[in-house]
Amino acid sequence: MTNDHDPPPESKLTRSKERWAREGKFLTGKMSRPEEARLPPGQHLTKDWPTLDLGLTPNISRERWRLDVYGAVETPLFWDFAQFSAQPQNKFLSDIHCVTTWSRYDNQWEGLSTRDLLDACRPREAARFVVLHSHDGYTTNLALEDFAAEDALLAHSWSGAPLEQEHGGPVRLVVPHLYFWKSAKWLQSIEFLAEDKPGYWEVRGYHNRGDPWAEQRYSGD
Ligand SMILES: Nc1nc2c(c(=O)[nH]1)N[C@H]1C(S)=C(S)[C@@H](COP(=O)(O)O)O[C@H]1N2
Numbered sequence: 389m390t391n392d393h394d395p396p397p398e399s400k401l402t403r404s405k406e407r408w409a410r411e412g413k414f415l416t417g418k419m420s421r422p423e424e425a426r427l428p429p430g431q432h433l434t435k436d437w438p439t440l441d442l443g444l445t446p447n448i449s450r451e452r453w454r455l456d457v458y459g460a461v462e463t464p465l466f467w468d469f470a471q472f473s474a475q476p477q478n479k480f481l482s483d484i485h486c487v488t489t490w491s492r493y494d495n496q497w498e499g500l501s502t503r504d505l506l507d508a509c510r511p512r513e514a515a516r517f518v519v520l521h522s523h524d525g526y527t528t529n530l531a532l533e534d535f536a537a538e539d540a541l542l543a544h545s546w547s548g549a550p551l552e553q554e555h556g557g558p559v560r561l562v563v564p565h566l567y568f569w570k571s572a573k574w575l576q577s578i579e580f581l582a583e584d585k586p587g588y589w590e591v592r593g594y595h596n597r598g599d600p601w602a603e604q605r606y607s608g609d
């Protein structure tokens with residue numbers, strides 16, 4: 389029972405969101421950016437959508453696809469595509485910035501926001517990092533607050549149609565405020581960790597965070 393003296397119920401995620409708001413995280417989103425400052429330094433605009441990967445294109449049907457969420461979470465998840473699509477749906481419009489210097493504006497994504505995923509899996513207090521694991525053996529790491537950006541999502545559709553296999557279908561991550569190598573294609577599992585664990589490109593000389601506005605392309609930048 390609630391009464392006049394009890395504070396409203398507060399989840400750990402609510403507290404994290406409040407902390408991120410206090411720290412001014414996500415204030416660099418494109419909404420607050422004037423059009424002439426929309427292109428990050430050293431980038432050029434492209435209208436087509438290049439394909440970049442390790443040369444393997446895993447062929448995973450929606451029927452065979454599963455999402456495994458494990459590690460430092462209160463509620464590990466193991467969803468098939470039907471369970472995944474039964475989660476809250478969001479449509480986000482965002483720009484792509486690839487470290488190879490192309491950018492592509494106004495991509496329309498649809499899927500599960502990472503914040504809704506966090507509500508479902510409930511990271512433990514100790515969780516500070518996530519590692520994305522993909523079907524081609526690719527991995528990439530993110531700080532939890534970058535993964536939880538308000539426009540980040542697990543996307544199953546692009547421009548109103550199922551995400552094409554070459555672009556990471558059935559499901560890829562999209563984290564618009566970082567270089568696109570952080571946006572893992574052919575997503576297989578998400579691991580929550582207390583300690584950071586650099587991924588495929590991060591151990592091969594790429595920057596650990598990859599902020600395009602700060603041109604964090606390579607380690608040491
Ligand atoms: N699984 C997986 N995800 C990946 C990659 C990859 O090789 N494997 N490459 C990354 C890189 S370097 C980029 S630039 C983008 C390219 O996505 P696109 O082919 O849809 O443009 O995917 C990222 N996600």
Ligand SMILES: [Mo]
Binds near residue numbers: 569
């Ligand atoms: Mo890339």
